[in-house]
Structure formats: structure tokens, C-alpha cells
Amino acid sequence: MTDRLPGFNTLAIHAGAAPDKSTGARATPIYQTASFVFDDVDHAASLFGLQAFGNIYSRITNPTNAVLEERIAALEGGTAAVAVASGHAAEFLTMNALMQPGDEFIAADKLYGGSINQFNHAYRNFGWNVVWAKTDDPSSFERAITPRTKAIFCESIANPGGVITDIAALSAIAKRHNIPLVVDNTMATPYLIRPFEHGADIVVHSATKFLGGHGNSIGGLVVDGGTFNWAGDNRYPALSQPRPEYAGMVLSENFGNFAFAIAIRVLGLRDLGPALAPFNAFLILNGIETLPLRMQRHCDNALAIATHLSGHAAVDWVSYPGLESDPYHALARRYAPLGSGAVFTVGLKGGYAAGVKLVSNLQLFSHLANIGDTRSLVIHPASTTHRQLTDPQKISAGAGPEVVRLSIGLEDPADLIEDLDAALSA
Structure with missing residues (x-):
């Protein structure tokens, strides 16, 4: 093929996937395994130290899940993605990478009820504080910004009323204050709206819904737009400061425009554990094809x-x-x-x-x-x-x-x- 980017329909079927090299299987296999064999001690050390990409344990990476991650990143136009256990898990791991105790994030008031409950109550256990703004009034988001604000959160199409959010207006505010804009794109999917094209920095999904499409599996996705500059920004130490568990590595320096996805994987999935089952990833992949x-x-x-x-x-x-x-x-x-x-x-x-x-x-x-x-x-x-x-x-x-x-x-x-x-x- 030429260098032209394939169309949406083609990406929905082919992105991230190829015939299995060992068996020739055309459908993506379900790699139903907990762990993976290392080539040798040096190979294992390089994987654990983030010097090489590969599979260690299915809580962190899995080949079936990897196809799903590549596919949604391609459909959304992001740099990388991470598959997780549910839409709630996607929101939680996103905030875990952005927030410290005492920090705030601003959320649109027209949201899925489960997200409202999660933000108002569960997040308080971590010292994360939500500040509500009016979805229909972008200026209310700007008025709510304080030195502790670490993110702006909205839905592209709000659940339950189908309200369309003015993503570009919120992005302009976020960029003026150098704050990442997180957009839940569950209701729209990238077929209807691609939030990165309107200025979003991070996209989350409940893949349980339209991506899987058949009501048979729970899953979530975090997509890194690669647009936010984390380097040297002390407000986001998970990405900009040396990580002691990785010998002082700074994720934003080592991984550039997909550093946020790496943080979700190696600081979120690794330690908190809401991993997506490979069988669910397989079902969601099949759903995305149509x-x-x-x-x-x-x-x-x-x-x-x-x-x-x-x-x-x-x-x-x-x-x-x-x-x-x-x-x-x-x-x-x-x-x-x-x-x-x-x-x-x-x-x-x-x-x-x-x-x-x-x-x-x-x-x-x-x-x-x-x-x-x-x-x-x-x-x-x-x-x-x-x-x-x-x-x-x-x-x-x-x-x-x-x-x-x-x-x-x-x-x-x-x-x-x-x-x-x-x-x-x-």
C-alpha cells in the first residue's frame, strides 16, 4: 500500500492486526495466559527496566489486548492506548496519573451518573477533588481554575441526554492554562467524533458500550493524544520527575509523545491492577470491526x-x-x-x-x-x-x-x- 492513511472502515478491521506468524490464524488469537517466558536473564531485566518492549505478565501487557490498543489508537488518531478492565477503570487510572492528594479537576456537569458518583465520593478517598462547571457555559470552566487544577473532564456526547459538548472551546481554555483536556468519547465513538482533532489531550472509553457493541463484555480504554508537554512540568510528577521504581527514569524524557500511555501502564496497571481479560479484548475487537x-x-x-x-x-x-x-x-x-x-x-x-x-x-x-x-x-x-x-x-x-x-x-x-x-x- 501507499503512504496514504487507510480509511476508517479499513482501520476498524485491520489496525493492529495481522495473521498469526506461528499458526497463520487470521482472526486475532486469544492469548489466555497469565505470564510469558523470557529469552534469558538479560531479556527479563530489560523488560522490567523499561529498556525493551515485550510481555511480562497479562496484568501489564497481553498480545490480544495489544491489538485492541493499537486499533483504538489508530481510530482515534492518538499515539498509543492502554486497555483496562472497564470505563470506570479508564477514568480512575487517568486521574491516578494526573492527580496528587489535595489536587482538583474540573468536570462538566452533564455526565453519566456513575461518573458523577465516582467523582463526588470515591475520589475523595484519594484526596482528589472535583469542581463542577456548566457544560453549556465554557467560561464557567475557566472561572473554576485554581493553582491546584490538574485536568478538565467532559464527555463528547453526554449521557444520558445526548448533549454535544463544545470540545474546542474547552480545549482553548485548557491550553491557555496548560492543563490537559480529558474527553470521554464513549457515546460518540471515533466514528462520530474524534476529540483529538478538536484539541483534546486524552480520550477515555467504556468499550463495554458501542465499541464492543453487543452487550457481552466489560472493558475500558485510555488513549494518549501525544499533544501535552509533560516534560519539566512539576505539577505532574508521575510523568516529569524521576521514578524511583525505574532507577530514576523520567517517563516524559524516555517516551516522548506516548509517555502518558506508558504511565497508565507501568504506574497504573502494574500497581493497581484493573487489567482487561484477553477474552473480553477479543470480543471488543470483533465488535469494532463492524x-x-x-x-x-x-x-x-x-x-x-x-x-x-x-x-x-x-x-x-x-x-x-x-x-x-x-x-x-x-x-x-x-x-x-x-x-x-x-x-x-x-x-x-x-x-x-x-x-x-x-x-x-x-x-x-x-x-x-x-x-x-x-x-x-x-x-x-x-x-x-x-x-x-x-x-x-x-x-x-x-x-x-x-x-x-x-x-x-x-x-x-x-x-x-x-x-x-x-x-x-x-
Whole structure:
């Protein structure tokens, strides 16, 4: 092939993968092993000292996982990636590399409820403090910056409401203050939005969702954009200061534009251990091969369903940026011209009680706590995913009492509309 970068569809199938050299297997094998044999003592020493790349123990690296890492790095346009046990693990290891006790990070207020809970409560055990800013008001992020601020965090498309974040505006603020911008790209996937192209420095994923796409495996990914200069920045000692466990090595000096990914691997996975099982990596890899086809069908179906519900007598409002009437439609056209994703919310006129009844009456939609499946899914966030939040926090996150979240699958849209109409009128 020429030096031209392959297209997205080709990368989704081929990036990181090749026929197995020893067996000729075309599909990526599942290397279901805990550890790997060294060539000799010197080889082992070089691996443990980070003088050579290779496999030591599947908690740190695994050949199946490595294909997944190379593939998502290629699709996102990053320099390197690390596969981990879940989306929460991806967020946790990212903050572990950036934060020290007493530090702060600024987070957009429109986020997945599990992330809000993690930031508000679990992170306090490590002395990491979240400061909330208004997703719709980029200036609120700048006003929240202090000398202890170590990162800005947002979702490209916010869960549950499908809100589009102005990544470029947040990036401009982050760059003015020399702070890395971390973007959770789970809802969009790189098929719809590539955050690095809009100024992000780090991308995280719950690969459980649209990347895997079939609701059969848990996984997470951290992607290094290679855009942030860690060298000499004493605010980030994990990357800029000598590491005593590696004979004084400075990761930013040794590994350059993929130093952050190395830090996630050798300071995070090595010591904290949320490793991705190779079998899960295999399943997610197979899902990514059809990502472009699935995401386009997800988006087309979602637009059809959102359009129908926006005119339904039992529905007060629909939050989906694909609708021309939606306040985020202009941002959707700018950032996600191929589609606005598959997840959106509706507000029911009957409030909390109507939301509970709807999820109970649907037949084709599955009532469960997930998104990004081939099957259509439904949940009432106020009573489930956002239950731990206060009422003001629920409303701020787009999960008020009347809200129902839909994750539109790949079924025939006419069948989904029939199921919704029957449940709404029951």
C-alpha cells in the first residue's frame, strides 16, 4: 500500500492486526495466559527496566489486548492506548496519573451518573477533588481554575441526554492554562467524533458500550493524544520527575509523545491492577470491526424514533441533537455530521410515575443499565443510574424525575415505534 492513511472502515478491521506468524490464524488469537517466558536473564531485566518492549505478565501487557490498543489508537488518531478492565477503570487510572492528594479537576456537569458518583465520593478517598462547571457555559470552566487544577473532564456526547459538548472551546481554555483536556468519547465513538482533532489531550472509553457493541463484555480504554508537554512540568510528577521504581527514569524524557500511555501502564496497571481479560479484548475487537456500519444504523434509527416521539401526545420534550429544533443541533452538525448518536432522553408528561410505567410496559426494549447494544435499551435514570444524586444534581445532569433514557439499537424502526406507542398508551 501507499503512504496514504487507510480509511476508517479499513482501520476498524485491520489496525493492529495481522495473521498469526506461528499458526497463520487470521482472526486475532486469544492469548489466555497469565505470564510469558523470557529469552534469558538479560531479556527479563530489560523488560522490567523499561529498556525493551515485550510481555511480562497479562496484568501489564497481553498480545490480544495489544491489538485492541493499537486499533483504538489508530481510530482515534492518538499515539498509543492502554486497555483496562472497564470505563470506570479508564477514568480512575487517568486521574491516578494526573492527580496528587489535595489536587482538583474540573468536570462538566452533564455526565453519566456513575461518573458523577465516582467523582463526588470515591475520589475523595484519594484526596482528589472535583469542581463542577456548566457544560453549556465554557467560561464557567475557566472561572473554576485554581493553582491546584490538574485536568478538565467532559464527555463528547453526554449521557444520558445526548448533549454535544463544545470540545474546542474547552480545549482553548485548557491550553491557555496548560492543563490537559480529558474527553470521554464513549457515546460518540471515533466514528462520530474524534476529540483529538478538536484539541483534546486524552480520550477515555467504556468499550463495554458501542465499541464492543453487543452487550457481552466489560472493558475500558485510555488513549494518549501525544499533544501535552509533560516534560519539566512539576505539577505532574508521575510523568516529569524521576521514578524511583525505574532507577530514576523520567517517563516524559524516555517516551516522548506516548509517555502518558506508558504511565497508565507501568504506574497504573502494574500497581493497581484493573487489567482487561484477553477474552473480553477479543470480543471488543470483533465488535469494532463492524463499528462504522453499526453506528450509522444506530444514528439513523435514533433520529427516526426521536422524530416520532417529539410529536407524541404523552411526551413533553425530546432531547436529541439530531432534531433541528434541539438547542444542540448546531454543535451536532459541527462535531458529529454523520449522526448524533444512539442515546437520548424524553420527558414524559406524567412525571416520575409515567417513567416507571413506561419502562415496565415496553416489550421489545430491554430494561437494563447499559447503552450501546445491538438491542434497544431503556432505563429510568432517576430511579436507577442517577439514584444516588440529589434532586438538583439529577436535574443538572439531565436525569430529572420525568426523564427516560433510550438507547436505540439496530432493529427495524417501525417495530420500535410500535413498541413505544403501545407502552405509552398502556
